[in-house]
Amino acid sequence: MKKIVILGAGTAGTIVANRFKRILDFNQWQVTLVDPDPVHYYQPGFLFIPFRMYSEKDVIKPKRDFIEPPLRLIQSKVEAIDADHNRVHLADGTVLPYDFLIIATGVDIHPEETPGMLDGEWGKSIHSFYTLPTSQALRDVLRTWKGGRLVVNVVDNPIKCPVAPLEFIMLSDWYFHQQGMRDRVEIIYATPLSGAFTKPVASQLLGELLESKNIKVEPDFMIERVDPEAKKIVSYDEREIEYDLLVTIPLNKGADVIGKSGLGNELNLVPVDPYTLRAKAHPNIFVLGDASDAPASKAGATAHFSIDLFTEHFLDYVETGELPPYFDGHANCFIETGFGKGLMIDFNYTQEPLPGRYPLPGIGPLTLLQESEFNHWGKLMFRWMYWHILLRGMELPLSATMSMAGKWKV
């Protein structure tokens, strides 16, 4: 019996387990997932909670709904990974030996890494929306907020879903319009990047979009600390921005257990070969989803594309020990731009997002880097696809590697 152990039953762990269920012979293989949290969160939905577009019931389901025999699910925390002896130690004392280990423990927010952030104002004038409780606390505050200066700050990159802060800003612009108070709100986006987004073309187009919505970008802003009493954020080069309401995307880090087990970099992300997602230090460990240091977008869509290709090559790898460079870093995401519209970007390791059209078989083209109502509906439809198709390891009619068809060269 060969054993596969999957650490983390979030987006990536669940998808890959259900893929294994389709391709492996369970007389010869055993697949075990380990996760302490019985709830599966649809994280993209957290974005909509502060604006009461979604509620809790839209974004949670029991993990057991998606993980059924012959898959095994152990509800416990992984305490240590002993890669030299091919086994993991769980909080409940269990020791699990493995032939292949899949690390899918994702990344989480760490507000304690920024001085001042947790000193008395967390949940009062300082908020986030990257977890269910933070998005709900922000919803409660927005309900009665009288206006003032809203500052949205990304502490450092990489973060999961790098477009989510921009979407949050554009949805708040829309929300404040609907509440009839946009004229009483000033919106500032303080980002460590040199512009609205990472890649030049998208950065320029998104920058223009923000400007047209009267949203100010403060670029190259690397936060050093929050001054919760004076209600201001201070950067390493001593710029100060005052706020009435601070919405932060705190430092994103991989799981502690990665660092403790000596498998991670300075952010507890596991170094991998970006084209195969195999751990650099261990040929029988693969890192899927957000947990690796691959320079791909930390997004569910990226996890899904890479897992499609990973499972295609897995059995060959077991037999021959060889892997082609199968993954190109393909990512695509819908970006909510407010007022019932959205846009879409599609890119990979080498090709930056460009305007154009994205061919979606059976449904029709989605516009890339241009606003449309259809893209907004695409994003809302994505929740249904996530629960019913993606997590269950079924195929989407999308190519896992990026295509240049329909993209405009600018």
Place this chain on the structure above:
Amino acid sequence: MPTRVIAGKTVEVDAEGFMTNPNEWNEEIAVELAKEEGINELTPEHWKVINFCRQSASANGKAPTLRAITSGTGISTKELFALFPKGPAKKVAKIAGLGKPEGCV
């Protein structure tokens, strides 16, 4: 790939002006690029950071992140911002003839 002449030498650069071949780099180029970034004089502290980044990039195949620089050199983030104003990781990578740092997708 576009090229440009820096300190008398023709080198390959990308659309954002980052050199694409670290082997084409030399110290005169660094001095020149630093001036373009508004740093008129490269002090021993600057060189300590530049040399660390060159070493780290040749070992890992990519320019180090800000966090990797602070833990590798013992120089604090605050000092790095004083040495290389605005985005230190990006600025050093440019001056040290390394590609644009990844990790911000």
